[in-house]
Amino acid sequence: MAPVPPAFTLQGSGRLAGKNAIVTGAAGGIGLETSILFAREGAHVLMADISAPALETAKAKLLALIPSASVDTKVCDVSKEAHVQAVVEALDPKGGVDVMFNNAGIMHGRDDDAVNTPDDIWDLTHNINVKGVWYGCKHAVLSFRRHAKARASVINTASVVALVGSATPQLAYTASKGAVLALTRELAVVHAREGFRFNALCPAPLNTPLLQDWLGDDKPKRLRREIHFPTGRFGEAVEQAQAVLFLASDESNFVNGHDLVVDGAMSKAYVTPE
Numbered sequence: 001m002a003p004v005p006p007a008f009t010l011q012g013s014g015r016l017a018g019k020n021a022i023v024t025g026a027a028g029g030i031g032l033e034t035s036i037l038f039a040r041e042g043a044h045v046l047m048a049d050i051s052a053p054a055l056e057t058a059k060a061k062l063l064a065l066i067p068s069a070s071v072d073t074k075v076c077d078v079s080k081e082a083h084v085q086a087v088v089e090a091l092d093p094k095g096g097v098d099v100m101f102n103n104a105g106i107m108h109g110r111d112d113d114a115v116n117t118p119d120d121i122w123d124l125t126h127n128i129n130v131k132g133v134w135y136g137c138k139h140a141v142l143s144f145r146r147h148a149k150a151r152a153s154v155i156n157t158a159s160v161v162a163l164v165g166s167a168t169p170q171l172a173y174t175a176s177k178g179a180v181l182a183l184t185r186e187l188a189v190v191h192a193r194e195g196f197r198f199n200a201l202c203p204a205p206l207n208t209p210l211l212q213d214w215l216g217d218d219k220p221k222r223l224r225r226e227i228h229f230p231t232g233r234f235g236e237a238v239e240q241a242q243a244v245l246f247l248a249s250d251e252s253n254f255v256n257g258h259d260l261v262v263d264g265a266m267s268k269a270y271v272t273p274e
């Protein structure tokens, strides 16, 4: 069986000291773990999510781990431009955003193949997963300019399904994540001379509610996916968060327009170990 993820220390070394960071989908798996690491590394973190109660629970978890953290929350539906704008502008009195993590996304239970995906599910998925990311990028750029940032980092969450085809189709989701990769790449090139970096994160299937609630107790459905992991296990949200931290920090200053695949070699595997 695969090695379990290492325990990560709560001791930071100031990799994001002095930076203001926004995390969308901050009450969920990747978003919360990333908020914790960002706070640990000295950032002021603005956690944004559509669910007010989940956001409060997530903030409490963060503060229980890092009592000295500088953290705020804001309820936001990323598919609504005015909400995203309000989140970004909330950081204006603090000097504007430096790190924007456009992470909120959905995978709907009625998403299916070309024949069976309902029109409304296609639109809902794209409004959140694609338009939400676009609004985040747009208002981040406006803020970077407003505050004359010489360097800034935007990270957009895509998925491995943007890179490899899946015989368990979720066509609207897959198409939405392909769009995230394409728009991230283009923005990286457009804004490179302003010092604004744009990178995409491509997570493998993870141990987070988004996937695990959907798989439930269905063992065959679960095995259908697990078998493709050379490691023999799903990824953990914190393993994604570590990669996001690198992209957010100045250590990745020359990493731009990159699709960072964090998947335990799942997308590189032909036959996996028995």
Ligand code: NAD
Pocket: 024, 025, 026, 027, 028, 029, 030, 031, 048, 049, 050, 051, 054, 076, 077, 078, 079, 103, 104, 105, 106, 107, 128, 157, 158, 159, 160, 202, 203, 204, 205, 206, 207, 208, 209, 210, 211, 237
């Ligand atoms: P999650 O379901 O644990 O968290 C997602 C969070 O986004 C939730 O807190 C939810 O309330 C919030 N959210 C949903 N709709 C929103 C909206 N309209 N506006 C603001 N917030 C909203 O999911 P996760 O696994 O942490 O996923 C985070 C990102 O990673 C998503 O973009 C997802 O597509 C992507 N991803 C996940 C997996 C996986 O297996 N979990 C794999 C690849 C990519």
